[in-house]
Amino acid sequence: MNLYPLSVALLFLCFLTAAGESPTHFTGEVSINCGSSGTSAALDGREWLGDVKPKFSSMLQIKGSSSTTATAIHKFIYAAAVPHRTARISRSKFSYEFQVSPGQKVIRLYFHPTLYKGFKGFQDLFTVESGPFTLLSNFSASLTAHALGMNSFVKEFCLNVQENGRLSIGFSPSSLDAYAFINGIEIISVPASLSYFQGGDIGVQVVGHKSPVYLEYNTALEVIHRMSIKQSSVRSAGDFDGIFPMWATRRAKKDKSSTWKIPVDMGFRYLIRLHFSELGLKIAETDDVIFKVLINEMVADTNIDIVKERNDDNIPWYRDYMLLMRGNKKEGKRHLLISLQSYDELIDGHGLLAGFEIFKLSNPDNSLASPNPFPPSQDSPSLLWVLGHRNAIATVAITIIALVNIIVHKSRETWEASRTEEENKPSARAERQCRRFSFAEIQLATENFSDALLIGKGGFGRVYKGLIDKGQNIVAVKRLKLSSSQGSHEFLTEIEMLSQLRHVNLVSLIGYCNEHGEMILVYDYMACGTLADHLYKLQRESSNCCSLTWKQRLDICIGAGRGLDYLHTGHGIIHRDVKASNILLDENFVAKVSDFGLAKPEDGRKLKSYVSTKVKGTFGYLDPYYFNTQKLTRKSDTYAFGVVLLEVLCGRPAVVSRVAENEHILSKWALDYIRKGEVDQIIASNLRDEISSDSLKTFVGVAERCLCHEPKNRPTMSQVVLQLESALEQQENKEQLESALEQQENKELVALNETTGAFDDSCHCNDEINLLAVNKGKLKIASSDEQHQTNSKVVNSELLSGRKDGRRATILKPLRLWPRDGFWNRVKPSKKNKLSSYGVLEIVTIAKTCEEISAADIKLAKFDWNKIAAATNNFSYSNQVGEGGFGPVYKAALPKGQVVAVKSLSPSSVKGLKEFKNEILLVQNLRHQNIIKLLGYCFHKQEKFLVYEFMENGSLMENLLVVSALQNHNGDCSRTCLSTSRFTAETNSQRSENQQYFSGFSDES
Structure with a gap:
């Protein structure tokens, strides 16, 4: 039997199978005909894939179960029906995810705004996002199409896709009565020769500046304008029309004008790419002809510069320039001017260029969004009233007057509501970072503000427990009274502050609602209420309520102090309303500072340490210095925090009315006892047997310093936190020592006062060493080892029997070795890494683990x-x-x-x-x-x-030595110091126990 033909057939089948396998990702061009199934062919011959049961499901995913497909109701009057005949449309968020090859991609979004079945009466208003970028925000395709005078249009963007990354494009309606839609999506890979991110060591020249700018891959671009200038005698440079078929091909006018005006949005940077024709490049090499490239009437380039940067291996078919259009984007559009100027009348500017492109660059908030065009004006129709009888005239007149009154009244209500909503509208940055709830959503979340869900109330308004996202998330809804002292300014202040602040000890703002004149804030729900509730409110309501332990109180104070320190050092913000009821507790009793309605930012442009402002705050917590001088400082928060510390210690509010007159004000009453040395008289009764004497002494000391009359004598919040951590450590040492003594009643412990221990260079890696730790002593370990010590692990941490000769004793806690030299400061040990301070001689067996730093x-x-x-x-x-x-x-x-x-x-x-x-x-x-x-x-x-x-500009010290510079530019000096301190504060405010601190700062650093 001859097997040769069979072998050939099998080999051919294997080849067909391998050739038929789909790639792991899309390569080249991707064309999606949204809302359709199967494959459709456009007039230009390109094939468009439907997104209904797509063929390449592993490379294209659609998320959003409520999205649907729709067909336009109106019959098309033009031939290019693909991809405009169908659409994917939804009143909730949906998104596409593409598995594409890495690199730069051009994304084209096709829109045909018309009536779609099932969506009559709703408006097209939505946001389009891709990864971290906002491409369109509150975008109306119908208004845009009307402004362009077109039935359909294309929005084009360019961004970079990372290796093994997915390209996502999301569509989100802006309100409950709006929908989002898309007719077609195209994704095109940008050739390396036309990369928009090519800057290398040269960068992109900024018009009007000498320094180049490097366009990085974390920037998104929007194509604002493309023009291909066709000349019969000039070939298009780079043949870029063949790569991008969407280019607008326009023949140059026959006049001598060589200036183009393109309307662009204000407040953005723009990348301008000029493609020179072969004729233009030849003219650039001619010595007799000089021409200039002007952008917004500023010289961007000359043919002399172009020749200098040319070489035979890399002919510059195009040149890139960058321009900043200064101004507010709400001002509308202004013209960007591109012109070519030549002193030779025979040179036509149109012949020098083959075309140009203009791209909008994403701003620091990763947004490309711009306002919608204004809606079309509509002429009010005139009405002709024909009155045939005298009685009819009177009747109609009365009817008209009544209707006018009703219309005026309703219009006034609408105008006032819209004005209030506009006044209470936060900034664009806050809008992006906070969720905007409709009033209907708030009513649904709180069961129309049911009293059963009321969890708090005060002069500001009421706080309700609510459920959002179909009951998946619990939130706290704070509804401000219209008559509240916390008005729209405080409402906006809290939104602006909390939208930019992120810290574990600050309450998180989820969103807000400003519809119908309402001022509503939505926060994370704090299951354990406020600190004030646990100190005195709940105990007054129920005698069975469990009191906070001293350790819990210290932990809460430390957390709140860290939150305030983050505000002061990280952002220069003064809270101005620190009190026990504004310190919230989550389910783990972690403290969260809340209520930023009165918060005031410091003026970073001035060297003053205070802010002059009207006195606001809560009686009993007000800083006397601030009250008398109206000068608000960070130390005003320190004073109020000192009052909170006294509330924690005494278990009573800052102001009590039903007591003797000299006991009304907590701070005055408590300080009198403290200064008389009778602290035990003010401690809450349930704490007296629990607090260690050392912890009490440290705690009272820091509270007393916080309440100093002069702000300069008060500690900073970071110093307060350190002292409170010390008090907590002292309390833990006392409790652990008591526990150890109970378990080891038959063991001997040896007490010491002060000793100094030292070790020499014999400390090596992977050896067991005995460390001598001493009460109030100094432990010094020297090592010349060239290896980097990464960790020290306690091997034997059990309570061991003690001996009077000091050879072996107990260890109560793990110990860590801290490197210290001219570059690093010693890392501050956490409370888990310190030994007892109760005079116990301790010997610890430790195994060191080291590792060599490799290349x-x-x-x-x-x-x-x-x-x-x-x-x-x-x-x-x-x-x-x-x-x-x-x-x-x-x-x-x-x-x-x-x-x-x-x-x-x-x-x-x-x-x-x-x-x-x-x-x-x-x-x-x-x-x-x-x-x-x-x-x-x-x-x-x-x-x-x-x-x-x-x-x-050298170092700060070199600039300070120039006296004239110091006199004329002290504002720059202060900004330099502020930037340095801001970095240090941001580095240290959220430190963990494994992080290092910078030391050795000088004016030469």
Whole structure:
């Protein structure tokens, strides 16, 4: 039997099977005909895939169960029905997810606004998002089409897709009476030769500035205008019409005008790409002809500059420019002018260019959204009243007067409601970060503000427990009274503040409602109520209520203090209404500072430490200095927090009316006893047997300092938190010691007063070492080991028998080893990493685990020493720009023209190899506008180098030495200090026990 034909057939079938397998992702172009099934062909021959039961379901997913498909009711009067005949449409959010190849993608969104079956009476108003970018916001396709004078139109965007990433496009209706729709989606890969993010070391030239800007991949672009200028004698440069079929092909006019006007939105940056024709490039090389490229009447380029940057290997078919259109986007559109100017009458500007493109760049909020066009004006129809009888005239007159009164009254109500809603409208940034609830949603969540769901009330209004998102999430709904002292200003202040603040000890704002003149705020629900509830309110209502333990109270105070410290140091915000009822507790009794209606930001442009403002706050918590001078400072919050500390200790409110006159004000009454040394007289009865004497002493001390009359004598909130943590630690040590003594009644413990222990360099990795920890003593461990210690783990942490000779004793808590040198500060130990301070001699057996820092851990570029030497003119003194204890700093120009700073570490520097590597590991992962960027490093024999970005203005100290600069620009100096302090505050305000702190700051850093 001959098997050869059978083998050939099997091989052919295998080939067909392999060829028929679909790719793992879309490559090239993707065309989706939304709302249709199967494959449709357009007039240009392209195939459009339907999204109803798509063929490539693994590469295209549609999310949003309530989205549907619809067909236009009106009959089409033009031929290009695909993709405009059908649409995917919904009154709730839906999205597409595409599995596409990585790289730059052009996204085209096709819209045909018309009547769709089932959506009559609703308006098209929606937001389109892709990943972190907002492409369109509160967008009306019908208004846009009317403004363009077209039945259908296309919105085109460009963004970058990461490796193994999915491209998502989401559509969200803006209100309950609105819907979102899309007719077609196209995704096109951008060729590398036309990349919009190509800047390299050259960057994009900014019109009117010398410094280039680097367009990074985390920017989204919107195509505002494309024009291909066709000339019969000029070939299109780069043949870009063949790549992008959506280009607007327009023949140049025959006049000599070479200026184009394109309307653009204000408040955005724009990328302008000019494509030069072959004729234009030849003219640029001619010495006799000079032409200029002007953008908004500023010279962007000349043919001389173009020739300088040309070479045979890389002909610049196009040039990119960047322009900032300053102004508020609410001002509407203004013209962007592009013109070519030549002194040779024979040169026609149209012949120099093959075309140009204009792109809008996303703003810092990752948004490309712009306002909708104004709706079309409608002429009011005139009515002809024909009256045949005299009685009819009187009747009609009375009817008209009554109707006018009704209309005026209703119009006034509507106008007042809309004015209130507009006045209570937060900023665009807050709107993006907070959810806007309709009044109907709030009514549904609270069962129309049922009293059964009421959880709090006060002069500001009422707070209700509510359920949103179909009962999935519990929230707190705060409805402000219209007559409340907290008016629209405080309402907006709270939205603006909480929308930009994120901290574990600050309450989170979910959203707001400002419809129908209402002022409603929606927060995360705090299951355990307020601190005031647990200190005195619940105990008055029920004698069976469990009181907070002293440790719980300390934890709550520490959390609230951290929240206030974050406000002060991280954002320069003064709360102005700190009190026990504004400290909320979640289900784990974690403190959350709330109610930011009276919060006041400091003026960062001024050097004053106070804000002059009217006195506002709560009686009993008001800072006397603020009350008398109307000067609000951070220390005003410190004073109010001191009153809260007394409430925690005494278990009574700040103001009590039904007591003796000298006991009305808590702060005055308690301070009198404290200064007389009779603190035990003010402690809540349920705490007297629980508090340790050391913890009480520390707590009372910090409360007394907070209540100092002069603000300068009060501690900062960070200092308050440190003292409270110390009080908590003292309380825990007392409880653990008592527990240890109960379990080890037959064991001996030896008490010491003060001792100093020290270890030498014999401490090595993977060896067991005995550490001597002493009460109030100093533990010092020196090591010359070149390895990086990452952790110290307690092996034996059980309570052991003690001996009088001190060879072995108990350990009550784990211990950590802290590195310390000229670069790092010692990391502050947390309460879990300290030993007892009760005079117990302790010996701990610890195993050290270390690891060598390898080159794999360093992600930065390693520079060649020869290039570094050449760039610094062999470390010439003329290139030296600074010097410190670590060694000199040189200015260097790399081969590609990039200017950098090279920091050379001298052999005598205090920084060894370990510290050098530590600095690289730390700084390479930091990204902050106030931190200098580390570019790379270099080793050469015993020499070590760090390569940083170059700071042209030098150090702060150099600028301060110039007296005239200090006198004329002290505002710049204050801003420099503010930026430095802001970075330090943001780094330390949310620290964990494993994070390091920066030390050694100086005016040369």
